[in-house]
Amino acid sequence: MRKAFEITVLGTSSATPTKYSHPSAHFVRLEGTYLLLDCGEGTQRQLARYGLRTLRISHVFITHLHGDHYFGLPGLISSMALFGRTEPLIVVGPAALEGIITSILKESDAHLPYLLKFIKTKTDAIHTLIENDKFAVVTVPLQHRMPCTGFLIKELGPERHLNVDACIKYGVPVDQYEAIKRGADCLSPQKGLIPNQHISLAGHPNRTLAYITDTVYDTRLVEILRNVNLLYHEATFLHELKERAAETFHTTALQAGQIAKAAGVKELLIGHFSARYNDTSLLLEEAQSVFANTQEAVEGRTYSVL
């Protein structure tokens, strides 16, 4: 069975929440690892509402310091303390975030029973911020009204399955099994070089989820997003407001579709909708007119990275 890799949308609105929607926050599940992408006001309650595992979140990634992307973070951090968290929490975001959170915690007399660690994003180039056995996180500099980064969440780990019968037949040493699953050939003392394809079977290639918000329409992203499996891209406005989008450094739904098409992604998920759109299906239709395999972010809905 393929590993779980999915994103649950907790907020679809841009700038301000509405009666019906929350600001940006997304819960990512990657085979036993739980991440949060942005943390707008109300995120902790949205997590509870949808029965998600708040305490299992190991990393929170904040794109930038507009409030609709992080005003839920002080509450989340405080509540994790009240819930008795002991595992470290890693917060990735702009440099100024640490000072803000630290001063809020100090004044609220909070004594965290867990380690809170900050990692600063950089906006000068693409950076691999985190890399372990299971996943890597790469920052993508975005063009917005303030320093902002998107994130690529890359699944890592073995892509091929062992061909156990062949391994036994060739006498492959057990300590080489993991390397073989990752595509290595085997060097057998008895049989010399055994090519990987003789001792492994095709598995699932590793997948990538891209989280791109907030950004002006930026074709330089196309190369970075090439062959991404699921691209979340902001689509704040309909294309009839393309000037407004450009002025405020946001993207239209049509432009999000164009980026997805040019990058050849598998699937596009649009969100971060302006509060002016009561009927967001218009934004979906517009993106689909360029890139058919588009879905619209709906709060509480989970989207698999295929």
Place this chain on the structure above:
Amino acid sequence: MRKAFEITVLGTSSATPTKYSHPSAHFVRLEGTYLLLDCGEGTQRQLARYGLRTLRISHVFITHLHGDHYFGLPGLISSMALFGRTEPLIVVGPAALEGIITSILKESDAHLPYLLKFIKTKTDAIHTLIENDKFAVVTVPLQHRMPCTGFLIKELGPERHLNVDACIKYGVPVDQYEAIKRGADCLSPQKGLIPNQHISLAGHPNRTLAYITDTVYDTRLVEILRNVNLLYHEATFLHELKERAAETFHTTALQAGQIAKAAGVKELLIGHFSARYNDTSLLLEEAQSVFANTQEAVEGRTYSVL
């Protein structure tokens, strides 16, 4: 007709929000003046949800810097800017609040189109912080784990009605009408001293709303709360957890009832319930066992100050 004076509950939970409840926030309407008492995370959305007039709020009062009482404030202030507010907003709270909010706004690159003014609360004694023609706000030092103040919102203005027929009969100068409504006698050049009760009629006495949270059970409050019309008092725990209440500087529902009874208030409204109570009717029953005229705070419900 009597002037409107009412409080709408936006959050009933203490410490953390739950699936069903929000942290502390209360919208007060006093005849064309709109105030907010505390501003927990999610307040701006609660205001929208209940159709309340966010932009008309002139003052926000923050009791203390535990997150469940103010983590919604940065979002509210930012959204008011996005909604085009131009009227000044006055934020009353602990001294450190201004620095926190200012640094958040600076990093979010917010340029407020309105004046944001901070008034620092003091915790050494009772202080009248605001006084105008319509109302006064008095801070009440509370005993909590950090500096904390409750607030008395006192309706001001004329308490008596003019007896117009009598005024004409006695030839009362028109420029004395306002003073007479406030209880003054008239000094007529022709008729000498005319006692107030000859030229005015009984009206409604001015009312007081008390907002008391967070606090340990504190009988020193009784004198301050004497004859208050509506007392909002925190009731975090059932009395079976009175030791836990004392340790955490909170009050039990029974104790809230005792304070209301001893102070002879007209009505008690309890709130700030621990997330452990799914059924808050137990808290209500406990307070009512001591003070019958108790109501339970319910989100979205409005309570008149009678």
